[in-house]
Amino acid sequence: MKQMKIFAAPYLVWMVVFILVPLLMVAYFALTNDEGRFTIQYVSDVGQYANIFVRSIWLALIATVICLIMAYPLAFILSRMDKHKQGTMLLIVMLPMWMNFLLRTYAWMTLLGNNGIINYLFGLVGLGPFKLINTSGAVVLGMVYNYLPFMILPLYSVMVKIDKSVLEAATDLGCNFWNTLFRVIIPLSVPGITSGITMVFVPAISTFIISRMLGGGSNLLIGDLIEMQFLGNAYNPHLGAAISLVLMVIILLIMTVMNQFSPDDQVLI
Amino acid sequence: MKKQILSILCLPVFMLGFLTGCSSEVTEEAAEEEASAAQTLTISDPEYYTRFKDAGISINVYNWGEYISTGADEGTLNVNEEFTKLTGIKVNYTNYSTNEELYAKLKGGGASYDIIIPSDYMISKMIKENMVQELNFDNIPNFSYIMDNFRNMAYDPENAYSVPYTWGTVGIIYDETVIDLDPEDIDWDILWDETYLDQILMFDNPRDAFMIAESLMGCSINTEDPDELKACAEKLKEQKSVVQAYVMDEIFDKMGAGDALIAPYYAGDALTIMAENDSLNFVVPASGTNLFVDAMCIPAGAKQKEAAEMYINFMCEPDIAFANIDYICYSTPHSAAFAMLDEAVQNDPVSYPDQDFIAERTTVFVNLSNEANQLMQDLWTEMKSAEEETVNKWLMPTFLVLCLLAIIIILIRRYIKSKKDIF
Numbered sequence: 061m062k063q064m065k066i067f068a069a070p071y072l073v074w075m076v077v078f079i080l081v082p083l084l085m086v087a088y089f090a091l092t093n094d095e096g097r098f099t100i101q102y103v104s105d106v107g108q109y110a111n112i113f114v115r116s117i118w119l120a121l122i123a124t125v126i127c128l129i130m131a132y133p134l135a136f137i138l139s140r141m142d143k144h145k146q147g148t149m150l151l152i153v154m155l156p157m158w159m160n161f162l163l164r165t166y167a168w169m170t171l172l173g174n175n176g177i178i179n180y181l182f183g184l185v186g187l188g189p190f191k192l193i194n195t196s197g198a199v200v201l202g203m204v205y206n207y208l209p210f211m212i213l214p215l216y217s218v219m220v221k222i223d224k225s226v227l228e229a230a231t232d233l234g235c236n237f238w239n240t241l242f243r244v245i246i247p248l249s250v251p252g253i254t255s256g257i258t259m260v261f262v263p264a265i266s267t268f269i270i271s272r273m274l275g276g277g278s279n280l281l282i283g284d285l286i287e288m289q290f291l292g293n294a295y296n297p298h299l300g301a302a303i304s305l306v307l308m309v310i311i312l313l314i315m316t317v318m319n320q321f322s323p324d325d326q327v328l329i
Numbered sequence: 330m331k332k333q334i335l336s337i338l339c340l341p342v343f344m345l346g347f348l349t350g351c352s353s354e355v356t357e358e359a360a361e362e363e364a365s366a367a368q369t370l371t372i373s374d375p376e377y378y379t380r381f382k383d384a385g386i387s388i389n390v391y392n393w394g395e396y397i398s399t400g401a402d403e404g405t406l407n408v409n410e411e412f413t414k415l416t417g418i419k420v421n422y423t424n425y426s427t428n429e430e431l432y433a434k435l436k437g438g439g440a441s442y443d444i445i446i447p448s449d450y451m452i453s454k455m456i457k458e459n460m461v462q463e464l465n466f467d468n469i470p471n472f473s474y475i476m477d478n479f480r481n482m483a484y485d486p487e488n489a490y491s492v493p494y495t496w497g498t499v500g501i502i503y504d505e506t507v508i509d510l511d512p513e514d515i516d517w518d519i520l521w522d523e524t525y526l527d528q529i530l531m532f533d534n535p536r537d538a539f540m541i542a543e544s545l546m547g548c549s550i551n552t553e554d555p556d557e558l559k560a561c562a563e564k565l566k567e568q569k570s571v572v573q574a575y576v577m578d579e580i581f582d583k584m585g586a587g588d589a590l591i592a593p594y595y596a597g598d599a600l601t602i603m604a605e606n607d608s609l610n611f612v613v614p615a616s617g618t619n620l621f622v623d624a625m626c627i628p629a630g631a632k633q634k635e636a637a638e639m640y641i642n643f644m645c646e647p648d649i650a651f652a653n654i655d656y657i658c659y660s661t662p663h664s665a666a667f668a669m670l671d672e673a674v675q676n677d678p679v680s681y682p683d684q685d686f687i688a689e690r691t692t693v694f695v696n697l698s699n700e701a702n703q704l705m706q707d708l709w710t711e712m713k714s715a716e717e718e719t720v721n722k723w724l725m726p727t728f729l730v731l732c733l734l735a736i737i738i739i740l741i742r743r744y745i746k747s748k749k750d751i752f
Contacts, residue, residue: 109710109714112714115714121731169579169582173583173586175587175588191527194573194574273579276573277533277574277576278572278574278575280710280714285714288710290429290433291429291430293534293536293702293705293706293709294699294702294703294705294706295429295432295433296706
């Protein structure tokens with residue numbers, strides 16, 4: 061087994077060079093000024109953007125909950141299907157991911173627009189036009205649409221391992237549908253739920269292009285804020301790094317809290 | 330200043346032929362004329378261009394998207410290819426979409442470019458930070474074609490670092506079938522008009538957005554006075570409730586598709602949309618606006634300075650300058666290229682406003698101090714992130730309920746667990 065460790069070396073190098081070093085550089089930039097001296101100025105400046113943080117967390121949270129509610133039954137039904145049907149259905153779930161992320165979001169812009177297809181259809185039956193685009197609802201929609209597969213896949217991969225006989229045993233022992241769900245299926249799928257939540261919540265909280273395209277620029281999220289520090293009017297990498305640092309700490313905290321729910325041997329962090 | 334890269338993405342969604350640009354308006358005869366012009370590309374001094382013929386060098390050109398004649402339309406020139414044919418210098422051509430992107434890329438290091446084409450204020454910022462180098466105008470004899478009023482501009486007072494490529498003004502594009510007003514009556518304040526609630530687009534870029542507020546309030550568009558900037562930010566905050574969206578490139582698609590009625594936009598791009606959508610019109614507001622100039626520069630770290638100067642000179646060849654301006658529809662500072670344009674274009678008030686108007690009512694951006702830039706950015710972020718009250722009302726109560734729910738769930742879980750332990 062010891063020799064096997066050598067195969068992990070390429071990833072280890074990768075991790076150090078492209079993950080660990082950049083993370084340390086973010087921390088370094090966040091805590092220094094232009095002259096390279098230590099300062100907490102930039103971190104405390106982040107405080108003025110508290111409302112943007114609250115909105116980002118809030119929208120990402122809503123998107124994650126919607127993803128979970130939509131993905132959970134679907135993943136369960138998928139896992140109970142015939143093996144060959146499962147393959148086809150998984151393919152359908154994955155299909156949108158083959159297309160470029162930007163293109164998919166761009167398509168929503170034309171669907172939701174004031175003269176877009178959805179409002180046109182409403183118009184045919186004498187309703188609307190509704191203000192669909194440039195709202196926080198549209199941003200959440202974009203998040204759900206883009207990140208739903210990331211929720212379905214981990215849930216599915218856990219549920220497919222739940223043996224049919226376990227469910228049968230539960231029924232034999234007198235569990236009705238709800239009892240089986242809450243006492244058997246959900247406890248067994250907790251690892252899938254936690255990793256699904258992580259995979260949706262983390263990218264959703266830091267997205268910027270979705271809010272730019274569907275939020276009309278007036279629904280600023282943390283991602284937009286960070287991007288503005290680098291490509292906006294004032295080039296301020298230190299503040300950008302400080303915002304990223306605070307965001308990372310918040311995500312870390314949320315992940316830790318969430319891991320209290322999963323079994324001890326499957327803690328992610 | 331900007332070209333609509335994003336509109337390429339919508340091709341499958343919108344009708345085809347969306348991107349053909351203003352040259353689609355050109356009649357067939359004119360196209361033939363162009364074709365013959367293309368075949369007989371005349372170069373003033375062919376000898377000059379042969380210096381690096383067999384040296385096998387290449388230059389890296391970093392330009393705005395859709396900002397050079399590519400030969401995609403029949404009868405037009407592929408400028409980069411012609412340059413390689415003439416000089417033997419290979420051109421590596423890449424695009425950027427904002428001045429700030431260009432700046433961040435150069436500032437971050439690791440990028441080596443020989444030609445960049447930033448806008449006015451970015452040029453003065455780069456001059457100040459020694460990011461561009463002085464040009465040797467002996468190698469750019471075609472600079473003589475550049476009109477006098479585009480030399481020694483405020484951003485480069487000695488005209489030592491840059492050669493103007495295009496210019497234009499910022500104005501208002503609007504749907505004249507709905508907004509039935511005399512174009513002369515339209516000024517920046519229409520972007521605040523509540524009659525057009527949710528039909529107004531606004532620039533998603535602090536410098537351009539502040540320019541509009543500053544013109545409206547009668548301050549200089551290069552002001553650094555914190556009080557004036559704050560007053561303008563207040564003005565922009567008032568506008569927020571009527572604005573449908575803050576966008577840049579998307580203006581092209583949204584106006585073209587009729588999703589909005591009014592938007593500020595760059596004259597050259599406006600002409601391109603107007604060629605597609607007849608109901609649109611464009612005015613340059615009488616209260617004044619920004620005149621922008623995009624100019625060719627050589628960054629400090631350029632490896633092939635002389636070849637880059639040759640490229641700049643080539644871009645100023647009359648035939649080449651005409652081919653470019655004909656493709657991108659912006660206004661040209663090049664006297665010979667201007668003379669080659671159709672008379673209708675030469676007299677078009679959108680592309681070539683009256684000289685007096687330009688002199689009196691338009692201003693070129695110069696770089697602001699770091700403090701002013703930072704203040705503008707902060708005010709902008711604050712303006713954009715200011716919550717509307719309706720959002721606020723729901724945010725906290727729901728958050729509270731959610732927290733309570735979470736606590737209850739945790740308590741129930743603990744209760745169930747403790748019950749299990751009894752057995």
